[in-house]
Amino acid sequence: MVRELDALYGTALRLCGGRQADAEDLLQEAVLRACQHFGELRQLAAGRAWLFRILTRTHLNRVRTMERRRETFEGDLDEGTFEQALAAWHALETRDVVIDALLQDRVTVAVDELPLPMREVLWLVDVEGFRLREVEEILDLPAGTVASRLYRARRALRDTLAPWIVMPSRKERKEQS
Numbered sequence: 001m002v003r004e005l006d007a008l009y010g011t012a013l014r015l016c017g018g019r020q021a022d023a024e025d026l027l028q029e030a031v032l033r034a035c036q037h038f039g040e041l042r043q044l045a046a047g048r049a050w051l052f053r054i055l056t057r058t059h060l061n062r063v064r065t066m067e068r069r070r071e072t073f074e075g076d077l078d079e080g081t082f083e084q085a086l087a088a089w090h091a092l093e094t095r096d097v098v099i100d101a102l103l104q105d106r107v108t109v110a111v112d113e114l115p116l117p118m119r120e121v122l123w124l125v126d127v128e129g130f131r132l133r134e135v136e137e138i139l140d141l142p143a144g145t146v147a148s149r150l151y152r153a154r155r156a157l158r159d160t161l162a163p164w165i166v167m168p169s170r171k172e173r174k175e176q177s
Contacts, residue, residue, distance in 0.1 A: 015119070017112050053140070122154065
């Protein structure tokens, strides 16, 4: 489990829309559940997928609970955290770094704007590297649903990011080959 904590945290962060405190709470709750139910793990080789399944199920349960409560959330940064982030901030130095940072931010926003079911599948396949069959088991979904969500998520990202990406011309692609 310890080897997977970074990957689980990254997934929790993505599921929580980048809210660190929520991601930490989600990860803590999921790890606690995994420890409590470790005896239910049938094959150690399937442990990684089992952990991600617990994480995504825990998140789904939390979302359902929050929808019932209709709680209002405050901003991500308290005053102390904001001051620390501001102190650590430094200006970007070159045009290429600025462009890369803007594109990376745009990709992050585009992924966060995807509906949760599409974002879950995209993250597990394209970032965490799970095979479709493993994602089916983690999310307890049929194969067609997983494949469809992945296709729609990738297409939505492509459409959203198209204005931001400069494609080389045919001549430039030939010269690169």
